[in-house]
Amino acid sequence: xxxxxxxxxxxxxxxxxxxxxxxxxxxxxxxxxxxxxxxxxxxxxxxxxxxxxxxxxxxxxxxxxxxxxxxxxxxxxxxxxxxxxxxxxxxxxxxxxxxxxxxxxxxxxxxxxxxxxxxxxxxxxxxxxxxxxxxxxxxxxxxxxxxxxxxxxxxxxxxxxxxxxxxxxxxxxxxxxxxxxxxxxxxxxxxxxxxxxxxxxxxxxxxxxxxxxxxxxxxxxxxxxxxxxxxxxxxxxxxxxxxxxxxxxxxxxxxxxxxxxxxxxxxxxxxxxxxxxxxxxxxxxxxxxxxxxxxxxxxxxxxxxxxxxxxxxxxxxxxxxxxxxxxxxxxxxxxxxxxxxxxxxxxxxxxxxxxxxxxxxxxxxxxxxxxxxxxxxxxxxxxxxxxxxxxxxxxxxxxxxxxxxxxxxx
Amino acid sequence: xxxxxxxxxxxxxxxxxxxxxxxxxxxxxxxxxxxxxxxxxxxxxxxxxxxxxxxxxxxxxxxxxxxxxxxxxxxxxxxxxx
Numbered sequence: 001x002x003x004x005x006x007x008x009x010x011x012x013x014x015x016x017x018x019x020x021x022x023x024x025x026x027x028x029x030x031x032x033x034x035x036x037x038x039x040x041x042x043x044x045x046x047x048x049x050x051x052x053x054x055x056x057x058x059x060x061x062x063x064x065x066x067x068x069x070x071x072x073x074x075x076x077x078x079x080x081x082x083x084x085x086x087x088x089x090x091x092x093x094x095x096x097x098x099x100x101x102x103x104x105x106x107x108x109x110x111x112x113x114x115x116x117x118x119x120x121x122x123x124x125x126x127x128x129x130x131x132x133x134x135x136x137x138x139x140x141x142x143x144x145x146x147x148x149x150x151x152x153x154x155x156x157x158x159x160x161x162x163x164x165x166x167x168x169x170x171x172x173x174x175x176x177x178x179x180x181x182x183x184x185x186x187x188x189x190x191x192x193x194x195x196x197x198x199x200x201x202x203x204x205x206x207x208x209x210x211x212x213x214x215x216x217x218x219x220x221x222x223x224x225x226x227x228x229x230x231x232x233x234x235x236x237x238x239x240x241x242x243x244x245x246x247x248x249x250x251x252x253x254x255x256x257x258x259x260x261x262x263x264x265x266x267x268x269x270x271x272x273x274x275x276x277x278x279x280x281x282x283x284x285x286x287x288x289x290x291x292x293x294x295x296x297x298x299x300x301x302x303x304x305x306x307x308x309x310x311x312x313x314x315x316x317x318x319x320x321x322x323x324x325x326x327x328x329x330x331x332x333x334x335x336x337x338x339x340x341x342x343x344x345x346x347x348x349x350x351x352x353x354x355x356x357x358x359x360x361x362x363x364x365x366x367x368x369x370x371x372x373x374x375x376x377x378x379x380x381x382x383x384x385x386x387x388x389x390x391x392x393x394x395x396x397x398x399x400x401x402x403x404x405x406x407x408x409x410x
Numbered sequence: 411x412x413x414x415x416x417x418x419x420x421x422x423x424x425x426x427x428x429x430x431x432x433x434x435x436x437x438x439x440x441x442x443x444x445x446x447x448x449x450x451x452x453x454x455x456x457x458x459x460x461x462x463x464x465x466x467x468x469x470x471x472x473x474x475x476x477x478x479x480x481x482x483x484x485x486x487x488x489x490x491x492x
Contacts, residue, residue: 017435061425067433127416146435147442164438166445199435201442238436239428247426254433258425267418403411408418 004339004395009282011367014233014269015153016262017146017254018070018293021138021330025129026116026298027056034345035129036136042298044096044114052096052111054296056118063112064255066102068294072162073317074098075143075329078294079301084319090300098294114296117259124263124408125332128270128287130343131406133335133394137348138358139301140291140328149291149328150199152360153232156385158324160309162316172380176230176364177211179379185371186228187211190218192236192251199234222272222279230367235265255293267408270336274407281399284392285336286363292329301327302349302357307384324384327359338405339395346394361388454481 022038029037043053069075081093095113103109119126141152147165148158154175180187191198192215213221215236221227235252242248250257251265266287273283304327311322330348347355365388368375375381457477465471 071434123416124418147438164434166442197439197443199439199442201439201446237439238432239426239430241428247423249421249426254435256430258421260419261421261425264418264421403413406414406416409415410418 002339002393002395003397004337004399005392007282007339007399008284008370008392008395010227010229010231010279010284011370012227012231012233012269012273012283012285013153013363014235014266014285014287015150016235016266016287016289016332017237017252018291018295019253019259019289019332020292020295020297021299021332022054022297023058023116023292023295024122024125024289024332025134026054027119028126028129028134030119032130032343032345034136034347035134036299036348036350038116038298042114042296044093044296046096046107046110047100047105048107052114054114054116054298056116058115058117058121060121060260061256061258063115066099066104066109067255068113069098069102070145070291070294071164071317072142072144072311072322074101074294075292076316076318078296079143079329092296092298092300095294095296102294113294116296122259122263124267124270125287125334127406128266128334128336129332132337132340132342133344133346135333135335135346135348135358135391136350137299137302137330137346137356138288138333138362139330140289141360142291142324143301143326143328144291146199146290149360153290153363154200155382156361156364156388157307157309157382160311160324162311162322173382174379176367177232179364179368179372179375180228180230181211183372183375185230187230188213188218188221188228189232189234190215191234193248195240195248196234196236196238196250199237218269219272222276225276225278227279227283229371233269235262253289255295264410267410271408271410273336274405277402280405281338283337284395286333286391287336288333288360288363289331290360292331297330299330299349301329303327304357304359305384305387307361307382327357333358335391335394337395338400338402339398340400341396341398342400342404344394346391356389358389358391361385362390366390366392450481457481 026038028035077094077098079090099113100110144162148161151158177187249261251261253262306325
């Protein structure tokens with residue numbers, strides 16, 4: 001066991017919304033060729049057959065007012081380019097075509113789906129990616145929308161769902177929070193505030209109200225050193241007035257919310273941990289996005305271990321059933337700890353020898369393996385979660401000195 | 411030497427727009443909240459159907475008190491050790 005792992009007392013996961021790896025971090029390839037970003041030559045064809053190359057011209061807000069499609073059939077089009085034949089190959093060629101349908105068939109607007117942020121536009125995310133560890137191969141769990149993808153982060157499965165429909169727990173699969181509480185361990189799911197609430201409504205609000213708290217409590221827990229062993233943080237999902245009459249902006253980065261507010265939120269979470277010396281050296285922070293939100297990424301999602309469920313053709317709306325045997329589109333994922341060397345890049349599918357594949361089932365898999373090593377003796381997990389890669393091996397024996405780790409000025 | 415400080419730009423006030431049409435995600439979220447509320451109503455209704463005057467033992471009383479307290483003060487359930 002590494003000294004970093006030996007010192008680990010807390011895992012914190014911050015899950016943002018709906019941005020692809022290339023959209024947020026693709027520009028970093030120009031800074032570090034090991035990062036599997038964009039060369040600038042990647043392209044899609046638009047509905048007129050014209051080539052639309054990726055462009056470093058993404059805007060913080062305003063160019064994605066029409067929410068890009070990220071429901072199962074839309075993502076199927078994005079991955080397979082519209083091919084419907086048996087044995088079709090994924091080519092990541094249908095993003096512009098997919099967005100065309102969302103923009104009232106406006107060809108020019110449809111090109112925006114290929115835009116990515118230029119170097120320097122996202123100082124928080126890119127500093128964290130280059131100062132700590134960035135994953136080249138972290139994928140959303142399902143080629144579909146938010147709710148079912150987030151379910152994988154909590155349960156290691158979506159119980160057969162590929163949509164945003166309400167679902168119920170019919171199997172003895174426990175959420176990672178219930179596992180922790182049942183074993184006398186500590187765990188909290190911090191949502192931003194009551195107006196924003198949580199995306200884990202039906203199952204967790206029903207079954208485990210005691211694991212919920214608000215973001216203010218997270219900040220207080222960091223300050224007082226009383227953070228639980230496992231924390232999951234939800235950003236603010238909507239613009240709304242604050243209790244004092246002020247303006248609270250959505251910080252989830254879901255299109256078309258201002259990406260800069262999400263940057264500030266990520267920096268706030270980081271600083272809360274960073275500025276408590278005891279917490280800083282005993283915490284691993286994972287920043288990850290739930291799914292790609294319909295935005296372009298160039299990496300073909302790999303196959304994966306099925307979770308035992310099958311979504312029927314009527315539910316996928318593609319005319320095909322889905323056996324949860326392929327991951328969704330790649331998303332940004334960054335791990336932060338002083339026990340991680342600067343500039344760590346975890347290779348993904350681009351490296352056939354050393355590449356590793358992570359997905360949201362990696363989250364309960366990691367938390368369970370770290371805090372509940374005997375869990376499988378008496379309880380069930382999906383085979384998907386059991387086979388998911390865990391990420392705490394990134395913690396090394398060497399802790400970086402305080403002056404070697406950044407702080408954000410908010 | 412102090413750690414390197416990275417400035418984070420402020421978000422312009424004009425970005426605030428609570429009149430923005432809600433995304434499909436937010437509209438799904440309120441359906442989930444609505445569903446959760448129905449579950450709580452069913453829980454409250456079931457508790458109201460119990461006649462407390464017909465509870466006589468300490469076991470019955472404590473079970474009923476727990477049931478009602480879980481609704482009125484869910485935060486107290488399964489308090490965690492810190």
